[in-house]
Amino acid sequence: MTPFEEKLRNALRREAAPEGFAERVVARTRRETQPGAKAWWQFWAFVSARVFRWALAAAVVCVVIGGGLVQRHRQDRLRQEGELARVQVRQALHIASVKLNVTRKRVQEINREAPSSRL
């Protein structure tokens, strides 16, 4: 070991732990391993686990995609209703046109018959 390394060894020698350290550790292990505390710790460990964070991210993605799908379904329904209304209007116009044609032909027939009946 070089003199510099010797100095380093002296500078980094072990320090005494603070007074009462072991007692505080034992008290903490008792506190943290009580049944309630253990359950809480396990819950917290689960919550803070990477799996939970991924699940949360997946849930957010699902909500966003689900919202999009609901919105799209609503738009599809509106479009279908619009389409149906258009078909109904066309059908109504067609019926009206047929009726008008029949009426026009009837009027023409009456007009054609009218002069001969006058003679």
Next chain:
Amino acid sequence: MTTVTLPQREEALARSVRGDATAFADLVQEHQSMVFSIAYHFLHDRGRAEEVAQDVFVRLYRHLDSIKSGDHLVFWLRKVACRRSIDEVRKLPKAPPTSLEDVAEPVAELPATDPLLSRGLQRMVASLTDDARAVIILRYQEELELADIAEILDIPVNTVKSRLQRSLEVLREKFHRWAGDV
């Protein structure tokens, strides 16, 4: 300080695994200085170092049944203390690099155990990167061989060797600039 023999240590470990709180307290007392010092040399804050050291022992309490022997216990404590300290250092806001002006000028010949010299060197060690600091602390505080350091930090021996050489060069240069005027 009482010296604990190997059979006593194994016995205390076995009793701790069986849930004997007194035996666990004995284990803590035997290793508290090692764990606290690793954390302290990383963090340079006694409060934070105690918090980290407590966390290490609480984690040990939860994993007691996976500890196979006294030697494994020491290895486990060093490994977890290093990892936990590195995590704690990374949580701290980045400190500006230590300026040599921040370290008090030495005023006389520096003996090997001078407290001023030690403080200066500790601050220089604190200015190293986390990984380099871990190697230096395990080498000079724990006086471990390179292979043991490699096993604890889970890196190849050659990486330990190169990190150690590079860190020593940096520290030597800083030290000579700091102490050069004496």
